[in-house]
Amino acid sequence: MSLLQRIRRVARPGDDRGVTLAELAVTTGIMSMVMAIFTTGVVQLFQAGNKNELVAMTQAQLNNAFLRLDRELRYAAGFGPIHPDAAGNVFVEYVNTGTASGTPECAQLELYAAAGTLRRQVWPTGQKPQNTWAVLASNVVIAPPLPTDPRSTFTIIAPTENTAFQRLRILLIVRSNPGRGQTTANTDLTFTALNSKASTDPNTICPEARL
Numbered sequence: 001m002s003l004l005q006r007i008r009r010v011a012r013p014g015d016d017r018g019v020t021l022a023e024l025a026v027t028t029g030i031m032s033m034v035m036a037i038f039t040t041g042v043v044q045l046f047q048a049g050n051k052n053e054l055v056a057m058t059q060a061q062l063n064n065a066f067l068r069l070d071r072e073l074r075y076a077a078g079f080g081p082i083h084p085d086a087a088g089n090v091f092v093e094y095v096n097t098g099t100a101s102g103t104p105e106c107a108q109l110e111l112y113a114a115a116g117t118l119r120r121q122v123w124p125t126g127q128k129p130q131n132t133w134a135v136l137a138s139n140v141v142i143a144p145p146l147p148t149d150p151r152s153t154f155t156i157i158a159p160t161e162n163t164a165f166q167r168l169r170i171l172l173i174v175r176s177n178p179g180r181g182q183t184t185a186n187t188d189l190t191f192t193a194l195n196s197k198a199s200t201d202p203n204t205i206c207p208e209a210r211l
Helices: 003-010 021-074
Strands: 090-096 105-112 117-124 134-137 153-157 166-176 183-193
Touching: 021 090, 021 134, 021 166, 021 183, 090 153, 105 153
Parallel strands: none
Antiparallel strands: 090 105, 105 117, 117 134, 153 166, 166 183
8 A cells, every 4th residue: 555545544534543653754764865955956056157157257357448449559659568466466558549538648557466356547748657556457467376376467568570569468367256166267468569569668667657
């Protein structure tokens, strides 16, 4: 006789037969296993959805940062030398010719290690920068725990016979949500300064920022 038939017989008047404690324990155990499997599946589904959302948000942050820089770097009059400081921050300067007023201005990008950000400041050419920064991207990997781990970088690419302009390569690595759900997004883009020349001396680009 099946367990279901036994349970039904309990409700019949005058019938004192029912299920044993062992049968009830087995049924409860099976139901607990089914519920545990179901709950685990639901939790994993939500975790996967959250991770995909974080990846999309992280990549969107990088895309927004590069969209803001694209016009300025593409029409820059030249790039300065890459120079780090003792705190692990990395800098590069450029002359922005695409200003609203039409007057070129100096700009500086910094990989700021203390806060893990990519930030930017601008100032009139020939004047000292005022240390007024705008953050373009956060959670940027600048000083990873191990020296061999990938990190965000600036790189000046020297002109060649086929490219008569200065070029700046920016590699940004952004990580969010530390722990098991950590996500990483990498963006590697090279910008060509179309208003520069192969003979442009990087040391003449916004030198006041390196004094």
